[in-house]
């Protein structure tokens with residue numbers, strides 16, 4: 001988990017932060033506890049002097065070989081040694097009692113004085129967090145010691161009645177006899193289920209400090225300064241034990257479910273009318289001695305989500321919170337109520353180190369997420385405090401854990417932290433992250449907690465009975481439930497006394513304004529974060545698309561080239577195959593080829609002889625050339641001549657058709673001439689009968705007729721030419737004449753005759 005924390009320069013110790021506020025403000029208590037090596041760890045060569053305690057407040061971490069930190073420093077990023085300072089450092093030899101006396105005792109006196117206190121343990125898995133908070137029967141941890149000290153403080157002033165109970169976050173409720181009965185039977189059910197498993201000495205519950213067995217030597221000197229006011233006040237201690245697992249809150253003091261297949265009901269985190277978070281429906285149990293406390297712890301621990309991981313056989317997979325509420329009772333009024341919460345956070349392990357898969361991986365994700373938010377809250381708190389002008393958003397509401405912690409950090413409480421580390425080389429990098437986190441936490445300033453005001457006492461139905469220790473004269477049931485106050489439509493404010501109403505309105509107005517301002521700031525912050533995130537996402541997806549398109553293009557290009565190459569190869573292969581096939585088909589042995597050539601030569605000779613012997617044919621050079629060329633191409637000259645004869649016959653037929661068409665046209669023209677002549681004669685006669693002024697136009701008409709007459713004459717002359725007998729020449733010369741100048745050359749009939757002669 002990277003908490004993205006800016007650190008002071010390496011090699012310098014983190015200075016104790018200046019506390020501007022003076023006496024009522026102090027730096028958050030951050031203690032370091034270094035666990036001793038286990039025998040197994042020593043065998044595994046985990047002792048590489050990674051953790052060197054320099055003084056009671058300063059420790060240096062040296063990166064071992066193979067760690068990511070060492071690798072980074074080898075690349076020139078960062079260094080191998082990091083120094084950190086703490087409120088106090090407890091080495092491996094520190095006993096549980098020493099730790100308690102030097103860390104919790106001052107908080108303990110605050111708690112007994114009516115102030116709210118939070119203490120949480122933070123560290124990687126297997127670092128000793130649970131050992132520090134709960135300990136073992138032989139070496140009890142902080143929690144049993146706090147309980148023991150509380151009972152010692154209560155002494156004989158135990159409030160026996162169970163009718164005054166914590167309610168919401170800071171209020172108390174007055175139970176009716178029926179409810180008291182229910183409380184007793186619920187408590188008895190819990191104890192009944194742990195009876196067999198609980199150590200008989202601890203379970204006896206006879207002693208008010210049953211934990212004060214030989215192994216536990218708990219100093220109660222601090223309590224001497226604030227002894228319970230004998231006779232005047234009584235005390236009631238109520239405890240709750242719950243866990244936050246996978247971001248769901250589960251009550252560890254709920255009776256066992258009927259079936260193991262039933263799912264545990266998850267509880268909701270709500271806010272009371274003053275904005276303080278509380279777990280709705282959480283079971284509070286009144287305990288009156290250490291025996292009962294021990295049984296409750298056993299009952300709850302059995303239900304806690306733990307699992308064997310690679311690094312810890314019994315690793316806590318959830319954040320467990322044990323909360324004590326001490327009610328100071330005078331008569332039937334609760335004068336004061338204070339809270340002590342002890343939180344054993346789940347290990348901040350890395351997924352790869354712990355072999356986390358499946359459910360364990362999901363757990364690790366949720367654990368790391370809530371720890372990350374805790375880190376963000378602490379960083380934001382520090383930033384806001386160090387820079388007075390800054391008021392950045394603190395994301396308390398982003399996880400259940402930080403929601404419940406908010407009150408301790410912001411106003412009505414005091415928080416302190418015990419950082420647990422082991423000295424193993426294999427977990428060095430994670431340990432370094434934990435130390436960086438604690439370096440920031442060390443700079444957070446906490447306000448000295450104010451003594452809590454008398455809680456608002458509500459009746460068995462949840463309606464307010466007492467405010468600030470004063471019992472109102474108004475009928476008890478005229479006050480409103482928190483839910484009703486939140487629902488404006490149903491709230492009947494007119495039932496409240498006037499001065500109460502004015503005060504209430506004023507405080508509500510102030511709260512509303514503060515809430516609106518906070519909401520607005522949060523909204524702006526969230527919008528900005530969302531906008532940035534969306535922009536980032538867009539840019540990333542754009543880049544991704546671009547890369548995908550490029551990859552696709554390259555892929556298709558490559559495919560195309562491959563296909564093209566494939567086809568080229570196929571065509572080449574096919575061409576080669578075809579060439580080979582045709583080579584096989586046309587293969588002629590060289591002797592055969594020579595013989596054939598000789599045959600051709602003989603035939604050619606014969607053809608030339610034939611040509612020479614054919615008169616007239618030899619006179620046509622074109623045909624001769626044609627014959628020579630084609631005769632050389634064919635081995636059978638007779639066949640060739642036959643073909644040629646057929647071709648010439650076809651040509652003659654065409655010529656005949658041409659001659660016929662010309663004759664038809666000549667006939668048409670003769671007919672026209674005849675018509676024109678008739679017309680001319682008619683018009684000449686008419687002319688003679690017509691006056692002189694029309695003579696010119698008639699002359700034009702006559703002119704036209706004369707032209708036509710001229711044409712007619714020339715046609716006639718042509719016809720005569722066609723009709724004249726012609727000197728017999730070569731066949732092809734005659735054809736050529738007929739084709740090139742049909743009007744001037746031989747007549748159709750003469751041409752036909754010439755062809756016929758050639759054919760015979």
Ligand SMILES: Nc1ncnc2c1ncn2[C@@H]1O[C@H](COP(=O)(O)OP(=O)(O)OP(=O)(O)O)[C@@H](O)[C@H]1O
Pocket residue numbers: 034035036092123124125126127128129130131132312314315316317345346347348420
């Ligand atoms: N100061 C100590 N002296 C002796 N043994 C210790 C000490 N601290 C821890 N151990 C032992 O180390 C082991 C791991 O401790 P523990 O279970 O408390 O770790 P953890 O940090 O709570 O782990 P996880 O986060 O996985 O629950 C336990 O066997 C515990 O008894």
